[in-house]
Amino acid sequence: MTPDRYNAREAEARWQKIWDERGIFATQNDDPRPKYYVLEMFPYPSGRIHMGHVRNYTMGDVVARVKRAMGMNVLHPMGWDAFGMPAENAAMERKVHPKAWTYDNIAAMKKQLKSMGLSLDWSREIATCDPRYYKHQQKMFLDFLGAKLVEREKRKVNWDPVDQTVLANEQVIDGRGWRSGALVEQREMSQWVFKITKFSQDLLTALDTLDRWPEKVRLMQKNWIGRSEGLLVRFALDKATTPTGENELEIFTTRPDTLFGAKFMALAPDHPLATAAAKKNPALAAFIEECKHRGTAQAEIDTAEKLGFDTGIKAIHPFDKDWKLPVYVANFILMDYGTGAIFGCPAHDQRDLDFVNKYGLGNVPVVCPLGQDPKTFVITDTAYDGDGRMINSRFLDGMTIVEAKEEVAKRLEQDTAGNRPVAQRQVNYRLRDWGISRQRYWGCPIPVIHCEKCGVVPVPEKDLPVTLPEDVTFDRPGNPLDHHPTWKNVSCPQCGGKARRETDTMDTFVDSSWYFERFTDPWITTAPTDMTVVNRWMPVDQYIGGIEHAILHLLYSRFFTRAMKQTGHVDLDEPFAGLFTQGMVVHETYKRQNGEWAAPAEIKIEGDGNSRHATLLATGEPIEIGAIEKMSKSKRNTVDPDDIIGSYGADIARWFMLSDSPPERDVEWTERGVQGAWRFSQRLWRLVGEGAEISQSAPETRPAAFSPEAAKLRKAAHKALANVTADIEKLHFNVCVAHIYEFANALNTIIGDMGSENGAKEGAAPTPDFRWAMREAVNILVQLFHPMMPHLAEECWAALGHQGLVAQAAWPQVETALLVETTMTLPVQVNGKRRGEVTVARDAGNQDIEAAALALDAVQTALAGKPPKKVIIVPGRIVNVVV
């Protein structure tokens, strides 16, 4: 009654069309059922989807389909993170307009995503480059500006002098621009910044509430925010030694306990005092200039020598007015942490020790490890940062570090004779404000106008969106918006005078910081969100994406949601209640004789197990099989999803992505594995066909009683159902797959046994109760694999005679009574070692179980006639006899 082979190619397109025509994945905002919002990180429209997308979206789709079957109103949208550099690069290299390039890519990728059979609500599709989207982003920028969550600041930036643009840190490679190869300069520029640091403490504290986030991500964010507690201390300066009579220098320290070990002070090269001193000291000016040109590359920082320049300025120790410390400018002090100045305690800080050893300033240990004689405790090359007792520290001597810190803080923060206290306690964060200005065309325009008279003037709301001009050229370096002949020339909204548009655009991370809120109502034109709707849908119940976004995207989104709350666009703090970070897709690499990489599609692999060898298809040259690495264009070890879907079908790609490895770990894409998935899909098809045949003319109503064979079948089905249901909830997709295999194997065996024992295949009809149980079993089987292989499931569902779609069928109910055994078999241990097992009635009392266990030969032997010391019975689990 069903064909021998399931033809994925034909069936998948057919079912996709049916889902599409019936609009079954479009979600209604007024649906009264409980909501569930599942979201995968939206893609950048690079032009083609890759296997990482397939893995990501398959996981989300499984969750969406299961939650839908469980009766929830599921929101599962898709969109495009559509602004960004690659579109401009394409424009420069291939003379296509970024907009045309982007929309072509979107069309191509949308087609690919549709071929995957994802249950997405495409009616909510968003592209961040669409003015209907960024209009609202501009509105929120203005609201943030009003709330002082956006400010204009002078900032040090990486400037590429050839491309004439600011580069992100990631775009600076070995001190050079990644595109131009030009030496990057540190420049001070006016930048728009989002005041994320206003939320530093809240962003840190609230991490504890995100109990459905990976611990790893929370920790990474915690470290990134980098809270540290310490003391701000004002050192008086010897005025006679300062350039323009400055009288104090403020430093930040987390180790005020080591104040008596101080040997020098150090300033960042761009510290105001350093700048002032340099004006009168050309040698110092030259030193500072040199520091600015030093590379920011990791390798250079690692090997960079600690260098300093003595300014001649003297600072006075806060506890001893006769104790003067030399003030250096040093290359390892950062202006943007603390106050950009430190006191150096070489004995207990490795950097300070390296510094004094170079300049011969010496060191005095002030913390002595326990068990060490202070008289013999000396520091030479290795600073001591461990615990201990204070020494060489006057009134601190003998105290612990904690006590000494407290004592110093207490003494210095006291009001001294009506003057400002010398010190105050301060909490510092590593987190910096988020600079969002980019000198680029293909981004969201920043909606402000610079007026010669009025200064910075926000674009009036009625004039939003500020749209990008389309007639731009990419034939020279710099920002095309800035080069545009007319776009930036406007009149001031306040005074009507001559004014200039802001030509910087926003960092694309802004676009992705609120798209999940926009998805809840992408149609509203008057505001970024509809408060009723967004508050109902948010937070996202399950967010799924790559670990590479652990910090930036996720932290920015957490900030943005708080800022939106403050400006009345949503009423919550945390946008993502559940977060899952999936592993990468990896593949073997193949190397040619000449050292070039070969693509999987270009080679042929022969042999098996340990004796596999590869040759190049075109020439037959031998190929070296290399390491298994992340799929990447450079290593050419990619597999195109289109090819897989074309030859095996989307279901196979989806199934294999879920089956082989736990979702958080890397999965290796192998041809063998894909073929295994394909074989199993065909096996399922046959199995459902056989099951359908057996269950023909099964009774409509549930039989009152079941034969042992039917009961066995039902038990296998409900056990699988219970297991898969539980493991899907935990996102253990690989374990779900295993349970489905197990169930299919069991079903196969049952059908096989029928053929031999009952002769059913020879014509002896199975009993009605068995036919009913078989129908139930195959229905459950199809529903269990439906989330992973939805097309095959629809085909099977139809073959089973259902009128509706399996995509709309309710998740089956587990009959827990079936999972309860009448007898149970308990392993019996002697002193924790398994010695046998006993089978007892399910409701057997502990006395009966103990008696049965003690009766075992192995236990008797171990006891050697003596009574056991103790017998531990864990109900339903195990018996342990302690001898």
Add this chain to the structure above:
RNA sequence: GCGGACGUGGCGAAAUGGUAGACGCAAGGGACUUAAAAUCCCUCGGGGAGAAAUCCCUGUGCCGGUUCGAGUCCGGCCGUCCGCACCA
């Protein structure tokens, strides 16, 4: 340097502190076939006893600890991977 994760068969992996290795891949053996593919059946951590059913010993990177019982919890090593990093 700081922080974290992980380490289980030939491979990917399972295992609320309770029978380690479910499930898959690979491999070996067999059935069917003129043959191949497909399909089906059996074996599959290591070692040993037995004609066989089966049984015994051993085993989750190494060393210790907690516990009646540890792959799982704790401490210390070794190895691999990841994040951050002149952050005072």
